[in-house]
Amino acid sequence: MLDAAAELALEGAAGAGVDAIAARAGVSRTTVYKWWPSAAAVLLEGLLERTRDTLESPASETTHEALTDYLARLVTLVRDTPAGALLRGLTAASVGDSRVGLAIVDEWLAPRRSAVVALLVRGAGRGEVRFGLDYEAAADVLFAPIYYRLMYGHQPLTDRLPAEIMAVCWPGIAASEDLSAQAPNPAD
Amino acid sequence: MLDAAAELALEGAAGAGVDAIAARAGVSRTTVYKWWPSAAAVLLEGLLERTRDTLESPASETTHEALTDYLARLVTLVRDTPAGALLRGLTAASVGDSRVGLAIVDEWLAPRRSAVVALLVRGAGRGEVRFGLDYEAAADVLFAPIYYRLMYGHQPLTDRLPAEIMAVCWPGIAASEDLSAQAPNPAD
DNA sequence: CATATACTGTACATCGTGTCCAGTAATATG
DNA sequence: CATATTACTGGACACGATGTACAGTATATG
Known part of the structure; x- marks a missing residue:
């Protein structure tokens, strides 16, 4: 069923x-x-x-790589599997049935946000992530564009999207000394 | 009616x-x-x-201020007026009627994205915004968190949200010399 | 007076939801 | 073997919402 x-x-x-x-x-x-x-x-x-197995992320990466990978896996998940359509349908149902909305938040969004926050915390411990960063805001900014495009389709969910998000967001997340991926290549 | x-x-x-x-x-x-x-x-x-009159933004500001203001006005619009509820209802209707989705994109999202892109272009001309910036990606990252919170309510649409978004995104948008608002005050 | 326009109220066909109930088939338990 | 229990069937029902059709009313405007 x-x-x-x-x-x-x-x-x-x-x-x-x-x-x-x-x-x-x-x-x-x-x-x-x-x-x-x-x-x-x-x-x-x-x-x-x-999608039970799409939560974890490989640990042996820089924070920048880990975040990019995480977003990339989410993009392919919602674009190339039924997960995207299911999420769209559930989101529609959540307007008008708040229990559906709570379920989406608790069982879908929250675990994924936690996973990304964990990556950020780990990164802070390694000196790759800025101290004083608002983790919730960072998680919002990283994830939101994917759901935004999923729901409205004003722009396609491309393979490049994760890198584009990171290009804008990473400088505000990284510790100031970390320049490893600060300057993205606009020509690619 | x-x-x-x-x-x-x-x-x-x-x-x-x-x-x-x-x-x-x-x-x-x-x-x-x-x-x-x-x-x-x-x-x-x-x-x-x-909401016909919520598109323009005061021109006599720095790009950082103008973007923050723009997001702040969108937050109050969707939080404190019926616009938010209308948008939620329309978004729900857009799943299952693609014409509604197209109308949202064309008549609501696109004009606002254009306004922000215009601010970014103006900022680039002034040397406040990085050259090579992907304007579409930047608009996504700036706007998306607001719609994300509007739809799922996992976090409230606070007055501080625009500043929090900018704290993460501005360093990736600003020209590297521009440090005017790069270091947000995490204590406030 | 005649006509066009906006609106009313009702009726109707249609569809999806969620519940109820009587009956069947398979399975486990005495 | 007899008997519960469990899972399923299929039909019926009440309900609410959609979208259309139609006959009739009120009000301006020529």
């Missing part, structure tokens, strides 16, 4: 109601309601189920 | 259907359909109607 929800979300994030999920899964509508209270709950479980 | 839509959006961004708008405006449902094709169209016009 989770597969069905993911497929339907891909084909149009709106068309994933309980009816459609049941039909696609070859299952009675009643059965869906037996296991989940709403279509949004199915989408959420489908999303978390398929 | 636009007032009714705004009120309803405030009371719960979901509860603004054609039925509710008509009832609130003291008008027949048929009349609403006479002027707008859908509830989303009413929300959109209501949003644009009330």
Whole structure:
């Protein structure tokens, strides 16, 4: 059934109601309601189920590399898998059902923000990240452009996006002595 | 009717259907359909109607100040007026009706992005903004956190948010000689 | 007076949600 | 073997929202 929800979300994030999920899964509508209270709950479980292993990041990197990698994996996840469509559908459902919104924050956003904050804290310990940095604000600035483009599509989610985000944000995150990646190559 | 839509959006961004708008405006449902094709169209016009004068920014400022001001005005707009609720409702509607999404991009996001890009270009001319800056990426990074918090509410839209965004982003935007506001005061 | 315009109220078909219920099939437990 | 328990089916229902259709009313304007 989770597969069905993911497929339907891909084909149009709106068309994933309980009816459609049941039909696609070859299952009675009643059965869906037996296991989940709403279509949004199915989408959420489908999303978390398929992305449980996308939280960790390789530790043997500079902070700059680790952050870029982390963002790059998020971009490919929401662009190339059903995760993006599921997230769009859930976000839409969260307007008008605050429990969905809380679930997204608690089970999707927060763990990922924590992971990035951990990278920043580690970086501060290594002298790569500025002291006094507002970690929450930094996490917002790093993540937000990806969700922004996911939701509105005003610009595509390209492979270069993580590097572009870092080009703007890293100088404000890095310890001032760290110039390792401060000057991005605008020609590439 | 636009007032009714705004009120309803405030009371719960979901509860603004054609039925509710008509009832609130003291008008027949048929009349609403006479002027707008859908509830989303009413929300959109209501949003644009009330915010037509929020595009310009005072010109007699440094680029850093102008950007901070611009973000601050957007924060108060979406936090303290119906604009935020309208935008949330429209964003939800945009998932599943791509025309709504296009309208948001063309009539809301794009003009504001242009305004910020114009500030950046002016800043580059003044030597305050780095050459080679990716303006689109910069606009994304500056704006996105506000929409991110608006949609998910994982962090509040505080008056300090614009300064926090700028604290992280400005060093990557500024020409390297410009240190006017590079070191924010973490104690405040 | 005649006409065009805006609006009303109701009715209707349609769709999705969420609940209820009677019945079936498979499985485990006495 | 008999009997619960569990998972599922499929149909029915009430409900609410959408979008359309139609006949009728009020009010200006020629």
